[in-house]
Amino acid sequence: MIDAVFLADILGANDVYGGTAAAVLKSAAMMPNNDPMMLISAMAVVSRDLCFGITGNTTYEQPYLLARRFSTLDHLTKGRVAWNVVTGILASTARAVGAQNQVAHDARYDMADEYMELMYKLWEGSWEDNAAVRDRGSRIFADPSAVHSIHHHGENYHCDGIHLSEPSPQRTPLIYAAGASSRGRAFAGRHAEATFMSTSDMGFAKKTVKGYRDEAVRAGRRPDSVKVFNAATVIVAPTTKQAREIEQEMAAYSDETGNLAMFSQWLGIDLAKYAPDDPITYVESNAIQSIMEAMTKYNPGRPLKVRDLGGFGKIGGREAYFVGSVDEVCTEMMHWVDEADLDGFNLVRTVEPGGMTAFIDLVVPELQNRGAYKTHYAAGTMRQKFFGGGDGRLPTDHIGASFRY
Known part of the structure; x- marks a missing residue:
């Protein structure tokens, strides 16, 4: 019984080692790197409970288009999709998309905060719950008065338009954010419902988990509103x-x-x-x-x-x-779960x-x-499987819920 398949992704060729991509091309270390989103619908149709975590880059992906892709996958998977929010670390990505310079680490998170605001507006605020009436008798699919254009004009992003997908089972997919730096933890505390780290030191893991919980509280959320996973071989x-x-x-x-x-x-x-x-x-x-x-x-x-x-x-x-x-x-x-207060593991290098x-x-x-692992899958969306109960949508103490119409 595995909860989810997590698909890591990068948008540029890894050319840090030796200044070229030769090493990753020879060893096939995440290269070639096809779009993982294309795989999800095929896996979803032959599975019932397996969930899917997909990486999306806030620095170089256009938010209006990425919001539609995630809504589409949430429909196709019946709500079994999570978005791993990343800001990008490769200078090669910046060069490939025509940017002059890579954005600095903390500035990327500042941009990501605004990016998330626009995504919440599209997912949560564009369509009211009763907008898609599906009235065959009157031949009306959606009530136009219940569908709203989003008008966002911020420092980094601009949008004037209706979200192209009707609300999906989760509306906003389950949100992952993996940054463990101080700025990354603050971002995760505000936005993430699940996060992961990669450490072999239990003391560092315990410290990082506490950091995530504390940041969630500072954002006005419950400390258990963020599930924390550690990578493990x-x-x-x-x-x-x-x-x-x-x-x-x-x-x-x-x-x-x-x-x-x-x-x-x-x-x-x-x-x-x-x-x-x-x-x-x-x-x-x-x-x-x-x-x-x-x-x-x-x-x-x-x-x-x-x-x-x-x-x-x-x-x-x-x-x-x-x-x-x-x-x-x-x-x-x-022992790791008990000592570091982990919620689980992200299996790697097998x-x-x-x-x-x-x-x-x-x-x-x-x-x-030993009574340490579930014996059956919970029903519902990925959010319901991870947290139990609810309607599958963002909880009311999450910042994204404040953007509901």
Whole structure:
């Protein structure tokens, strides 16, 4: 039983490592990179409860058009869609779309706040609940007086128009936001209903979760209104020895240069300029500041070296890393949930279909036996599945609800 498929996405070629895209092209590290939205309707038609998280970029996507695409998918999936709100970290994206310069880290979040306001206006305020009357007798589909043009003229975005889709099951899709920097947490506290991080340090995870909860309270929301997930690699087998053998096999598939290219993107540093034994030190950048902080400021182990990032395995500052028997993995995962106050995990770096099959066949039943995992899917939209009850729409304490007509 898996709640959702989460599809990461970037809009530019990762050319940070060595100043070119050669490394990601050779290793196929998120390259080529097709539009994940095209996949969702096909997966939705052959599933009933599986939900879908899709990345959308607020800095380079046109809000009026992105709002329509998400409404369309929310209709097609019957409300099983989430939007992972990102602001973009690649300078190559800015160049590709004709922007002169990449927008600075915190300024991107300022733009994203206004972007979200316009999206809420389109989703929540353009069509009244009773606008689509569907009166066949009088041959009227929608009451024009109940459909309203949105007039938004802000610092960064302008819109005068009616939202092109009638209200979907959720209206506003479930909102993800993953920023763990101080500015990112403030954004998540205001907008996110679910968020995720990537850390191997339980202390850092606990601190970050508390930060999200505190920011939600500052935004006038309940502390439990944001579900927090941590990325995790899970390698499990009936015995510890078998799990370690699978780990060794997976390591053989890993590409060192491709790994370094991905870390260069996340850190905003060209790691090709450094020797393998050079230490990773804190550098301010326009990339993912929380990963840099986790690897340097909050890394309790020995200082990480460039060669560490190129290999496959447990790396300080990266995701939680569970390898072992069913009992070992389940015990450690439950410890993380209890100690860091997590709501769950975002599974990464598995070799498919073996990795997911092993998790479903081995880990899920044991967690269910321990009373730590659900035994059936909840009904309704993605928001109802994650939070239980309600009408599937944004809760009244969410900023987006204030834009309802």
